[in-house]
Amino acid sequence: MSTGPPPSPNGQAGAPPAGPAGSDGGPPPGVSGVPGMNEVPPGWLLPERRKVAIMVCVMLALFLAALDQTIWSVAAPKAVGDLGGLDLFAWPATSYLLGSTVIVPIIGKLSDAHGRKPYLLAGIVIFLISSALCGASGTMWELIGFRLLQGFGAAFIMANAFTTMGDYFAPAERGRWAGIIGGTFALASIIGPLAGGVLTDELSWRWVFYINIPVGGLGLIAITMIMPRQQAQHPNRQPTDWLGAGLLIVAGTPLLLAFSMGGNQFGWLDSPIVACLIIAVVAAFAWWKTARRKGDDGIMPLPMFQNKIYLFCTVVMFLIGIAMMGAMFNLPFFLQGAQGISATNSGLVTLPMSIGVVPASIITGQILARTGRYKPLAIIGGAGATFALFMLSQLNVDSDLNLARLYMFVMGASMGTLMPLYSLLMQNSLPFRLLGAGTATNQFFRQMGAAMGISLFGAMIVSGFSSQLTKAFPVGVDQLKERPEILLNPDALQGFRQQLEQQSPGSSDAIIQTAREALAVPVTDVFLYGAIVMAIVLAIAVVLPRVRFQTQEEMMANARAMAGANRSPGTPGPPRPEVAPGLSTASSRAAPSGLPTEAAGSPRVAGREPPPAGATGDNGGSPARQLNESVPLIASWARQRPKRIETLD
Numbered sequence: 001m002s003t004g005p006p007p008s009p010n011g012q013a014g015a016p017p018a019g020p021a022g023s024d025g026g027p028p029p030g031v032s033g034v035p036g037m038n039e040v041p042p043g044w045l046l047p048e049r050r051k052v053a054i055m056v057c058v059m060l061a062l063f064l065a066a067l068d069q070t071i072w073s074v075a076a077p078k079a080v081g082d083l084g085g086l087d088l089f090a091w092p093a094t095s096y097l098l099g100s101t102v103i104v105p106i107i108g109k110l111s112d113a114h115g116r117k118p119y120l121l122a123g124i125v126i127f128l129i130s131s132a133l134c135g136a137s138g139t140m141w142e143l144i145g146f147r148l149l150q151g152f153g154a155a156f157i158m159a160n161a162f163t164t165m166g167d168y169f170a171p172a173e174r175g176r177w178a179g180i181i182g183g184t185f186a187l188a189s190i191i192g193p194l195a196g197g198v199l200t201d202e203l204s205w206r207w208v209f210y211i212n213i214p215v216g217g218l219g220l221i222a223i224t225m226i227m228p229r230q231q232a233q234h235p236n237r238q239p240t241d242w243l244g245a246g247l248l249i250v251a252g253t254p255l256l257l258a259f260s261m262g263g264n265q266f267g268w269l270d271s272p273i274v275a276c277l278i279i280a281v282v283a284a285f286a287w288w289k290t291a292r293r294k295g296d297d298g299i300m301p302l303p304m305f306q307n308k309i310y311l312f313c314t315v316v317m318f319l320i321g322i323a324m325m326g327a328m329f330n331l332p333f334f335l336q337g338a339q340g341i342s343a344t345n346s347g348l349v350t351l352p353m354s355i356g357v358v359p360a361s362i363i364t365g366q367i368l369a370r371t372g373r374y375k376p377l378a379i380i381g382g383a384g385a386t387f388a389l390f391m392l393s394q395l396n397v398d399s400d401l402n403l404a405r406l407y408m409f410v411m412g413a414s415m416g417t418l419m420p421l422y423s424l425l426m427q428n429s430l431p432f433r434l435l436g437a438g439t440a441t442n443q444f445f446r447q448m449g450a451a452m453g454i455s456l457f458g459a460m461i462v463s464g465f466s467s468q469l470t471k472a473f474p475v476g477v478d479q480l481k482e483r484p485e486i487l488l489n490p491d492a493l494q495g496f497r498q499q500l501e502q503q504s505p506g507s508s509d510a511i512i513q514t515a516r517e518a519l520a521v522p523v524t525d526v527f528l529y530g531a532i533v534m535a536i537v538l539a540i541a542v543v544l545p546r547v548r549f550q551t552q553e554e555m556m557a558n559a560r561a562m563a564g565a566n567r568s569p570g571t572p573g574p575p576r577p578e579v580a581p582g583l584s585t586a587s588s589r590a591a592p593s594g595l596p597t598e599a600a601g602s603p604r605v606a607g608r609e610p611p612p613a614g615a616t617g618d619n620g621g622s623p624a625r626q627l628n629e630s631v632p633l634i635a636s637w638a639r640q641r642p643k644r645i646e647t648l649d
Contacts, residue, residue, distance in 0.1 A: 051169070055165065058120070061120065061124050066189070067188040068154065071196040075199070083137065084140065092143050092147045097447070098148060098253065099150065101151075105300045108436040112433060117227050117229050124223070130146050130149040159443065160436065165177045177365065179361045183362050183416075190355070193347060244290045244291055248299055251281075252448075254276035254277070300437065301434055301437055320446065321451075324411075326529075327392070328353065330458060335401075337519045339397055345401075349401055356411070359416070364377055364417045373546075375541065375544055378417075382414070382534060384410055385534040385537070385538075386538055389527050395527075396517075396524075457529065460526055472518055
């Protein structure tokens with residue numbers, strides 16, 4: 001009788017024999033072949049109440065990081081008036097974007113090696129300290145530097161917050177949490193401008209930063225007490241790829257700076273922009289060469305992109321960043337500049353988008369959790385966003401604002417469907433050992449897409465407005481050509497109107513109306529370009545493979561099946577730890593029924609010899625004993641790398 005493959009020097013079973021696992025070496029029949037769909041992290045077996053409490057605390061930290069992306073926009077004018085430095089007006093927002101983007105993949109990879117909790121806590125501490133420093137800033141340069149530091153803290157938080165969901169919930173259970181996280185972002189976008197306005201008017205612009213301290217402090221204490229410290233299921237056995245991390249920062253920083261300043265402070269062919277792009281390209285090439293050698297151990301592992309589902313999801317999030325941020329960021333130019341409404345009314349027109357995101361995110365999460373069917377939702381969301389952007393491109397200076405509100409609501413509902421869906425699908429396509437790196441990489445490309453969309457579409461608007469204005473007024477109105485922002489400033493516009501009346505009485509209304517129409521053309525063109533980008537997202541949704549999300553119980557059963565296929569009866573398994581990492585006896589009671597009990601070929605139990613070959617053990621045992629004896633079986637299954645994707649098409 002065969003005794004099976006001998007144990008490896010570290011006590012682990014050898015390579016699995018051909019046969020039971022399938023002719024291609026993949027998982028047994030009926031097991032989803034998507035990498036990571038059958039790995040069982042210890043955190044999944046915590047009590048449900050504790051897992052919910054952990055997610056609530058993490059979402060509180062995530063809410064603060066997302067809030068600071070929007071709350072500053074309202075306080076910025078008064079801060080500039082207090083500190084001076086109008087020429088640096090855009091840099092506090094730019095520095096925050098820079099800090100919260102470039103190090104996200106690095107933090108995600110490190111958290112795979114050392115666990116999420118230390119990096120999440122470090123991020124909150126950095127965020128709170130930098131918030132206090134931002135509020136105490138005495139100059140614009142100080143504020144810019146402290147906002148960069150605050151962005152670093154936000155990167156720590158955002159790199160780990162969404163990944164935490166995968167640490168505690170199986171693929172089939174993540175849908176509802178993905179929807180709630182999406183709703184958290186939307187809620188921050190709604191509350192941010194409102195809270196910023198109230199705090200700035202009633203107290204001071206500094207309080208948009210000080211308010212983070214008590215709220216974030218509460219989250220810090222709660223996470224410290226509630227979230228268990230557990231090492232990653234697959235710790236990084238290789239030294240950290242610091243060379244790759246440095247090259248990634250050197251590539252990402254000048255690229256973001258080029259997108260932020262190009263077409264704004266500098267022309268696209270000016271030497272600072274060209275230099276930034278050259279540095280980014282050279283560093284990116286050097287990083288790519290390094291990443292190819294590192295494989296899974298790289299800061300941004302290239303093997304992830306060999307997974308078709310992960311590649312699709314990352315491309316989609318990049319395109320969504322371009323279309324949503326690029327087009328929506330420039331909508332106020334149309335509302336305030338072309339239609340001439342106030343900033344307050346402009347905010348009320350864009351508010352339906354945020355309102356649409358919240359219910360759509362939650363409903364999408366519930367549907368995914370209950371049915372696991374994501375392809376119809378992906379098609380509906382892509383079609384809705386394409387339709388909304390196309391209809392926005394048909395607006396003109398005389399269009400009814402209620403139409404704009406309707407299209408914005410459709411856009412919000414579509415994004416509320418797409419964002420959690422693709423984030424969830426991306427995460428479920430990854431093995432647990434790459435969960436942090438993969439999620440952070442996806443966020444990195446979404447942020448890059450947003451920066452690119454804002455910059456490129458903004459440059460198109462400025463260039464198109466100048467061209468349209470030159471066609472309408474071959475000569476004259478030089479002041480408007482040089483300072484198109486006059487249309488966005490009521491006081492400046494009134495002064496311009498008075499100058500026109502002095503030069504040519506009765507002509508001001510016609511000239512300003514023509515200028516508004518000239519601005520409307522490039523802005524609506526940008527919406528059309530955004531619709532084209534979202535049409536690509538829709539096309540990807542149509543060809544997206546369908547994969548079933550497994551439940552925790554199914555994955556435990558698959559882990560046992562794979563472990564059994566890898567070891568012949570009578571062959572001792574690897575020694576198991578006394579207690580599963582991060583789990584207590586109380587938490588083990590939440591383990592699903594059907595966990596393995598000691599039987600022939602079972603792993604060695606601490607303090608007891610394994611049964612002889614062919615012997616049968618008891619089928620009883622406490623839940624804690626069952627859970628502990630399942631750990632090596634889970635680890636054995638998790639070490640396998642499926643070579644195929646089993647789809648439902």
